[in-house]
Amino acid sequence: MIDPFGRTVSYLRVSVTDRCDFRCVYCMPEHMSFLPKKDVLTLEELDRLCGAFIAKGVDKVRITGGEPLVRRGVMTLFRSLGERIGAGGLRELTLTTNGSQLARFAEELADCGVKRVNVSLDTLDAEKFRAITRWGDYAQVLQGIDAAQRAGLAVKINVVALRGVNEDEIENLLRWAHGRGFDLTLIETMPMGDVDADRTEQYLPLSLVRARLSEIFTLDPTPERTGGPARYVRVRETGGRLGFITPLSHNFCESCNRVRLTCTGMLYMCLGQEDSADLRAPLRG
Numbered sequence: 001m002i003d004p005f006g007r008t009v010s011y012l013r014v015s016v017t018d019r020c021d022f023r024c025v026y027c028m029p030e031h032m033s034f035l036p037k038k039d040v041l042t043l044e045e046l047d048r049l050c051g052a053f054i055a056k057g058v059d060k061v062r063i064t065g066g067e068p069l070v071r072r073g074v075m076t077l078f079r080s081l082g083e084r085i086g087a088g089g090l091r092e093l094t095l096t097t098n099g100s101q102l103a104r105f106a107e108e109l110a111d112c113g114v115k116r117v118n119v120s121l122d123t124l125d126a127e128k129f130r131a132i133t134r135w136g137d138y139a140q141v142l143q144g145i146d147a148a149q150r151a152g153l154a155v156k157i158n159v160v161a162l163r164g165v166n167e168d169e170i171e172n173l174l175r176w177a178h179g180r181g182f183d184l185t186l187i188e189t190m191p192m193g194d195v196d197a198d199r200t201e202q203y204l205p206l207s208l209v210r211a212r213l214s215e216i217f218t219l220d221p222t223p224e225r226t227g228g229p230a231r232y233v234r235v236r237e238t239g240g241r242l243g244f245i246t247p248l249s250h251n252f253c254e255s256c257n258r259v260r261l262t263c264t265g266m267l268y269m270c271l272g273q274e275d276s277a278d279l280r281a282p283l284r285g
């Protein structure tokens with residue numbers, strides 16, 4: 001698939017559920033109303049659609065949500081997609097998770113062919129973690145991360161940089177992640193979803209975070225990419241990799257290679273635009 005700007009689309013992000021066991025303040029209101037089951041694609045429908053994208057040249061699929069690992073039976077989808085890894089099929093099958101269910105599923109994910117996992121973790125302070133996620137259990141997430149590492153999965157920690165919330169912790173998060181051999185990626189808050197909080201209060205430009213980190217660490221730019229939107233530096237003092245995802249202060253449209261599929265079968269060609277195509281109606285038809 002080549003888009004009208006000449007960009008090859010080879011990366012599909014698939015949301016397999018709108019449900020989540022956390023209520024992160026920047027992502028969802030506390031009292032969410034979720035979609036009726038009939039509107040959500042079945043696991044078989046998701047598998048079939050992914051197969052169609054793979055046949056069209058997609059070689060990387062990221063499973064996301066909501067929280068993908070709270071969807072009942074989701075491992076059957078991982079199992080089936082895992083069988084498509086290899087020549088002419090997928091190069092990579094991965095997921096983004098809040099980590100709450102990783103202790104249960106890490107081994108099985110590895111067994112399905114998953115090699116890397118992104119875990120969202122915005123703080124190393126258990127109380128702050130509860131305040132950000134509202135419902136999350138910090139110890140459970142850390143156990144999940146441990147399990148992922150034991151299962152041989154490469155872990156990348158995703159941190160949303162939040163003004164006045166975790167901005168004083170970013171150095172610590174970086175030392176902790178790199179100390180454990182994990183990449184760390186910082187994400188700017190984006191105006192997505194329907195939340196109760198005021199976003200302008202949460203927005204922390206990563207240019208500022210980067211300038212502050214440069215006073216403590218030596219950040220060597222590297223051309224390394226993992227096929228996603230992050231730009232990376234190597235931190236000389238820790239030897240680890242640090243990524244920046246800066247949709248607001250620095251767009252990454254020119255290198256965009258991905259499209260998104262929602263759990264209702266809507267295909268979004270761009271995270272920042274409403275333009276979409278319904279794939280559920282033709283699929284069910």
Ligand code: SAM
Nearest residue numbers: 026027065066067096097098120158188189190
């Ligand atoms: N439940 C999974 C998780 O926690 O990673 C997957 C879905 S979650 C929506 C994917 C990522 O988006 C997480 O790293 C989360 O922190 C981030 N995210 C959610 N809302 C965001 C926002 N408004 N701005 C920036 N990142 C956001």
